Amino acid sequence: MASSSKRRGGAGGGGAEKKDLFHVVHKVPAGDSPYVRAKHLQLVDKDPETAIVWFWKAINSRDKVDSALKDMAVVMKQQDRAEEAIEAIRSFRHLCSRQAQESLDNLLIDLYKKCGKVDEQIDLLKQKLKMIYLGEAFNGKATKTARSHGKKFQVSIQQETSRILGNLGWAYMQQSNYSAAELVYRKAQSIEPDANRACNLGLCLIKQSRHDEARQVLHDVVLRRISGSEDDKVVARAKQLLHELEPVTHVTSPNNAGLSVSEEIMERLDLVLNEWTPFRSRRLPVFEEIATLRDQIAC
Incomplete structure (x- = not known):
């Protein structure tokens, strides 16, 4: 009886284990x-x-x-x-x-x-940047645990800021606001260089007819000098952009277009450049440099 009871208990335990495994x-x-x-x-x-x-x-x-x-x-x-x-x-x-x-x-x-919904996307990305600047992101911590494809990994404030700026740059690209896109892409790259964002920056420069600068950025990807350039698809994209540049002659953008774009940059990045300047992040005061870039563009 004892052995029979034990077998039934064992069978029940096996059923529970199968259920847990499911x-x-x-x-x-x-x-x-x-x-x-x-x-x-x-x-x-x-x-x-x-x-x-x-x-x-x-x-x-x-x-x-x-x-x-x-x-x-x-x-x-x-x-x-x-x-x-x-x-x-x-x-x-x-x-x-x-x-x-x-x-x-x-x-x-x-x-x-x-x-x-590009405008809504830009507004929310700016809000996330503001939270980082004020030290309110990651519940006040310097890193957070993220998950991708079932694996956990640590993300730093710097990495998150660079990622958000990259998304903001792409959103500006969708609006054909290439000067604003360049501004935030360069800031993202200064925090954490990334090959895919470098390709986007190269495209942004191409759209502004600044082909020599674009070639320099894209060559860094092709020569695998930037983090992420081990991805063959990213390198292939950089090569394709360079190939498209080959027959292009230099074109100078009208001066009045540059002035209007500068005004638009100032308006769209108002949160980053104006409202946040009285504060200093406890962990990542990255936005002072953007203010310097703004002054250069406004000149």
């Missing part, structure tokens, strides 16, 4: 709450539309609201419902914890990009 393999939480059901529908049943319904139920019942709102927005984005995802975040982020706000902002930036 949750690990499929990366779904255990239980039967609305959020758990939503994750099962999303990851196991591959039924995104029904998963969204259950994510809504989780939010309304206050079941893991932080995760439910973020996961639902991601699924909506995948289903080409980005506008709806934006509205959901705006309407319900007040239910989320303070710790979740930064990741919600990052998600909003991606959604704005997908929807072509």
